[in-house]
Amino acid sequence: MTNPSHAGSLLTVDLAAIVANWRLIAQGVAPAKVAAVVKADAYGLGAARVAPALAAAGCDTFVVATLDEGIALRTVLPEPVIFVLNGPLPGTEGEFLAHALIPVLNSLAQLTGWANFARAGSGAPAAALHIDTGMNRLGIDELELERLAGRPDVLARVRPVLALSHLACADERSHPMNAEQLARFTRLAGQLPAMPMSLAASGGCFLGRAFHFDMVRPGAALYGLNPTPDRPNPMAQVVRLQGKILQVRDVDSPRTVGYGATHRVTGPGRIATVAVGYADGWFRSLGNRGHAMLGGVKVPLVGRVSMDLACFDVSALPPEIAHPGALVDLIGAGQTVDDVAADAGTIGYEILTALGARHHRRWISGEDAA
């Protein structure tokens, strides 16, 4: 629990922008339906706030990674369909049923476990079948599908409501694996009883109609990450992260800044110390590479990022703007999550899921944004 006047940083999540992003995708893929991926606490943005906002806008299907995430989501979403990607760990099948969660069955072992569990109860419980088409991570592969063909008793005891697969390279429009996985998914799903199908996550939503099938499953795009890295971002920005300046210091050569003395001051200037560090998910790899926005100016991060602090060179700004108590934008209109990820040497997904617990979080709906 954080207090806005105590907190060193403020994280603002625009729920209206998330809803707008969901609608934009829905228009693009109709008549395919759009499930919302809210795993990892809605990519760090708060599933308990994000999911109800999407449900209110008409989203009736949600996707999480783990059983505990599903149980938590069910407490705020009594009605919608909830898929759990990682499927049941042995012995947890009853929990899925108790909370009306649909497991994604990723292997013959999970499928058999679910079938055995089903036999003990009444009625065949719903499940999704994950067909691996080239990730080699989770999913029933071609060999297992052949073995499954010889076990009609297993499939008869589950109620498959969705066949799904994951694209490995959907963010690279021209990657040959996209077409290969599409063909393999169609061929392998054809060996199963007919059921709704789903292949596309955020990237796949923008690969054309052939990839949409009956349902798409965006996550990153809902939260404003660019699902088409080779083209301008079609999604609305969702996140604003502001850090408070604790102190502004006049410096001159030959001083150095921060741990390891990695930044050497070359002349008169001013350094602002901001109350955000790598313990807040402001990656240490941003040391001497990251930026913040202040007064419309992009100011460079200097020295190493500390656990609780980061320093910025604000020499370009007057003291009326760069002063203790002022807020710098770490993520916002002038610097997107994808921009920060590029500076940090990672992807926007990891910047979002790393957002720390000390940020004071607030959720707004567009019109409150000012």
Next chain:
Amino acid sequence: MTNPSHAGSLLTVDLAAIVANWRLIAQGVAPAKVAAVVKADAYGLGAARVAPALAAAGCDTFVVATLDEGIALRTVLPEPVIFVLNGPLPGTEGEFLAHALIPVLNSLAQLTGWANFARAGSGAPAAALHIDTGMNRLGIDELELERLAGRPDVLARVRPVLALSHLACADERSHPMNAEQLARFTRLAGQLPAMPMSLAASGGCFLGRAFHFDMVRPGAALYGLNPTPDRPNPMAQVVRLQGKILQVRDVDSPRTVGYGATHRVTGPGRIATVAVGYADGWFRSLGNRGHAMLGGVKVPLVGRVSMDLACFDVSALPPEIAHPGALVDLIGAGQTVDDVAADAGTIGYEILTALGARHHRRWISGEDAA
């Protein structure tokens, strides 16, 4: 809230090892006292469990970064001294007093704010003074100290109980800044009224008696990170992180593994998919570089780390050991936090503070470790 049977990963924190590390440092620096740094939720290990264990062992002084961390710690530690490194944001001074937290005053502005606040109340409230000796991050610098000398009224209204500073390069024993900062700290503190002094964090505890002054402030070393990177680690290991195998898959060329198809299978083998990903703080930079321990064997992480999953090549192990439901050690006796940090291209501090909320956490005390 996580359930151990539902969770994809288990994080075990050995409180007895933390206490042993605190005692080892106490023996080494006596008669200097040893405060425990428990900021950032005790480096991700749970301040509400770590701090009381240390208090029970005799630690009576704790250090956090932010006001909210101080308030939270006060609820579990009614008696001990608690320093708050970032000092008061304007308007929060009353909260410090209400929770008996001692602010570290980092600038003339913070010092003046505290003095003005003190004037309004009765009695001069305790504060620590942070003297910057070369970090140029937070702290009162030489220029400000000179200005302060002309303002005896300001110092008269606070009750300074500690002068502290931070070493920039304490992890490099032979770095010339260590001696420079030591000399500057002694010289600048001499311009203030006499009071207890503190310079050393984990690294400084091992730089020799001259660096210990009246109090040392280890954090990282308490949690098992090596405070002497050029020599064997004198600290006991504290953390064990285990991930559950969800699936084991037979693979052969020409398959690829994971997003971006960055790992190419070169022959028959087996891939285990573990329920830990970068949303759990298992850094994406560990892709094709990280490892896990299983059955005494170091198994390589293959492909990219996903948000919720990571894949390991377990071809070297028989199916009786590498099977769904088995636990791999991601951090433990065979692979320390520092080892993981080296693979990830960062420092152990960031590995600890990034440990995610989905790990099922348990705290043990040595004898329960088996």
